[in-house]
Amino acid sequence: xxxxxxxxxxxxxxxxxxxxxxxxxxxxxxxxxxxxxxxxxxxxxxxxxxxxxxxxxxxxxxxxxxxxxxxxxxxxxxxxxxxxxxxxxx
Numbered sequence: 001x002x003x004x005x006x007x008x009x010x011x012x013x014x015x016x017x018x019x020x021x022x023x024x025x026x027x028x029x030x031x032x033x034x035x036x037x038x039x040x041x042x043x044x045x046x047x048x049x050x051x052x053x054x055x056x057x058x059x060x061x062x063x064x065x066x067x068x069x070x071x072x073x074x075x076x077x078x079x080x081x082x083x084x085x086x087x088x089x090x
Contacts, residue, residue, distance in 0.1 A: 009082070021083055025053045025074075035060045 036048040042059045050056035053074055058067035 009079075017081070018083070021078060021081075026051045 036043055040060055042064065044056070047056040047060050052058070053071065055067060055071065058070055061067070062070065
């Protein structure tokens with residue numbers, strides 16, 4: 001793997017790492033939690049079909065603030081793992 005001499009971030013990542021990360025971030029849940037209801041003010045039709053690690057899914061499940069915290073940690077983890085395009089994936 002090559003690293004940027006100025007910032008130290010990874011310039012390339014192995015294809016299998018990229019695929020594994022994409023698989024993780026496209027994870028969907030078979031059981032639809034009760035939070036996916038028109039009674040929930042965060043719900044929009046189709047949110048229950050979104051990937052688990054998405055605002056659409058996690059906002060309903062955890063609430064906006066906690067969902068953003070989870071997604072921030074996942075982005076930081078991806079960045080630390082050298083996933084160059086973590087922002088695009090989430």
